[in-house]
Amino acid sequence: MEAFFNKEGGLLSVKVSGRLDTISSNDLMAKVRENLDDTVKEVAVDCSNLTYISSSGLRVLMTIYKKIAPKGGALTLRDLTPQVGEVLNITGMANLFNIE
Amino acid sequence: MTAMDLKEYGLDLHCTMILEEYRELLPTFRKMEKIVKKELGKLVGKAGLLISGLETRIKAEDSLAGKLELKGSKYRTISDLTDIVGARVITFYSEEVDKIASLVDSAFEVDWNESVDKRKQHALDSFGYDSLHYICRIPKSLCEDSSMPELNNLRFEIQMRTALQHVWATINHDTGYKSGIEVPKEYLRNLNRIAGMLELADEQFSLIRSSINDYRRKINNLVENGKFEEVELDGDSFRRYLELDPFERLTHKIALINQAEIQKTSSLPYLKVMKGLGFRTLADVEKLKNEYEDDAYQLALSQLGGTDIDIIVSSVALQDLLTVYILRNGGGEKGLAMLYSETGGSSPYNDVRARQVFKKASSLPFMKREPEEQP
Numbered sequence: 001m002e003a004f005f006n007k008e009g010g011l012l013s014v015k016v017s018g019r020l021d022t023i024s025s026n027d028l029m030a031k032v033r034e035n036l037d038d039t040v041k042e043v044a045v046d047c048s049n050l051t052y053i054s055s056s057g058l059r060v061l062m063t064i065y066k067k068i069a070p071k072g073g074a075l076t077l078r079d080l081t082p083q084v085g086e087v088l089n090i091t092g093m094a095n096l097f098n099i100e
Numbered sequence: 101m102t103a104m105d106l107k108e109y110g111l112d113l114h115c116t117m118i119l120e121e122y123r124e125l126l127p128t129f130r131k132m133e134k135i136v137k138k139e140l141g142k143l144v145g146k147a148g149l150l151i152s153g154l155e156t157r158i159k160a161e162d163s164l165a166g167k168l169e170l171k172g173s174k175y176r177t178i179s180d181l182t183d184i185v186g187a188r189v190i191t192f193y194s195e196e197v198d199k200i201a202s203l204v205d206s207a208f209e210v211d212w213n214e215s216v217d218k219r220k221q222h223a224l225d226s227f228g229y230d231s232l233h234y235i236c237r238i239p240k241s242l243c244e245d246s247s248m249p250e251l252n253n254l255r256f257e258i259q260m261r262t263a264l265q266h267v268w269a270t271i272n273h274d275t276g277y278k279s280g281i282e283v284p285k286e287y288l289r290n291l292n293r294i295a296g297m298l299e300l301a302d303e304q305f306s307l308i309r310s311s312i313n314d315y316r317r318k319i320n321n322l323v324e325n326g327k328f329e330e331v332e333l334d335g336d337s338f339r340r341y342l343e344l345d346p347f348e349r350l351t352h353k354i355a356l357i358n359q360a361e362i363q364k365t366s367s368l369p370y371l372k373v374m375k376g377l378g379f380r381t382l383a384d385v386e387k388l389k390n391e392y393e394d395d396a397y398q399l400a401l402s403q404l405g406g407t408d409i410d411i412i413v414s415s416v417a418l419q420d421l422l423t424v425y426i427l428r429n430g431g432g433e434k435g436l437a438m439l440y441s442e443t444g445g446s447s448p449y450n451d452v453r454a455r456q457v458f459k460k461a462s463s464l465p466f467m468k469r470e471p472e473e474q475p
Contacts, residue, residue, distance in 0.1 A: 054408075054409075055360075055408070055409050055410045055411045058409070058411050059411060062363050062411070062413075080449060082452065082456065085449060085452065085453055085456070086403075086453075086456055087407075087409060089403075089453055089456070089457065090400070090403035090404055090407075090409070090416075091404075091409060091411060091412045091413060091416060092365070092412055092413040092414075092415050092416025092417075092419050093413055094440070094444060094453065095369065095415065095419060095440065095443040095444045096365060096413065096415075096444075097444070098444070098445055098447075099444060099445075099447050099449045099450075100447055100449070
């Protein structure tokens with residue numbers, strides 16, 4: 001798994017590639033915590049190269065969502081692969097995030 | 101400091117002495133202002149009242165000199181002037197003026213001989229839309245300072261008014277009218293008309309609020325007593341209904357498929373979908389829950405079973421119920437795409453998602469039963 005972060009104004013852009021399994025989710029969570037400060041209003045995740053997401057990866061997304069949603073912010077997931085999209089759907093999370 | 105040091109206002113000796121007292125007591129007035137502002141803020145916050153504004157000020161020296169020039173002989177000493185320190189609490193609703201007044205009464209020593217309810221002073225043919233004015237002292241129990249012996253003796257004024265009263269008073273003040281000065285009748289008539297209109301508007305705002313509160317109370321009672329057929333489905337009623345955790349059982353059943361953790365999320369976004377599907381009352385939601393629970397579980401089992409996903413959100417239960425409802429009633433992929441766009445916003449991905457779900461659900465037993473009647 002690789003993750004790149006870019007913060008501009010209130011927008012945190014993240015590009016995640018590869019498999020987001022339990023171990024790599026821990027790495028991602030640590031990086032998210034580093035970057036997700038109070039100035040961030042929106043988070044956009046480029047998922048075009050995300051091939052797999054585990055429950056731990058879903059927890060990372062929920063952590064981001066729960067941090068920014070109460071402040072009126074949004075979590076946007078872009079270019080989901082069908083596999084990742086299906087996981088989000090069956091857990092009920094697809095209706096929480098903006099999916100583009 | 102002597103009268104000679106004072107800025108020249110052309111006042112007589114008596115008024116100049118009062119002005120001198122004012123200067124000497126300025127530190128005390130500043131402390132009074134600070135205490136009053138803090139205490140009022142605390143009282144309003146504790147009572148959970150939503151107010152439009154809280155202002156405090158110390159009368160400026162120029163303004164005091166002007167007042168003394170006009171009616172200085174009325175006052176013996178500075179302590180006869182009760183508005184050197186002034187506070188104003190501006191509420192949204194007229195009944196909250198009385199609530200604030202009661203809080204002020206509990207926190208400060210109110211001088212009832214000087215306090216006036218200007219709201220009740222107007223005769224039928226007079227004009228004005230005024231506020232409630234309390235003249236108060238800071239009680240020793242609130243603050244005592246041996247270096248400022250006058251802190252608890254000097255009085256201050258608290259004005260309590262609605263936002264509309266405030267607008268009227270501010271504009272009236274801005275026009276320069278002072279009581280006792282002859283003003284053209286047309287001017288009085290116009291102010292009178294506006295005052296009446298604002299008073300009516302304040303009454304209407306209060307009425308609207310109390311009607312909404314009555315409605316909410318009624319909804320609460322009906323929901324608590326399970327009279328769902330009498331409760332129209334809307335934001336208030338659905339929110340109240342959700343407090344009963346109606347989908348808890350299904351959520352837990354779904355979670356048990358993989359011993360999943362449940363993350364609490366709101367099901368409110370599904371209200372729009374249900375309204376769009378023609379649900380009219382909470383009884384329709386209850387019917388959805390009771391009649392489709394097994395099918396929704398079957399759908400969740402087909403999706404989650406065989407995976408190792410051990411996290412779901414609580415709103416998945418209603419999502420699955422509505423998915424089944426749409427499919428059972430012939431909504432197909434299009435209906436599902438509508439469900440997703442109403443809850444998650446429009447996206448080309450909604451069609452992909454609808455196709456995936458439809459395909460998987462097509463083989464489930466509930467899809468093979470005859471369509472049912474819609475609520």
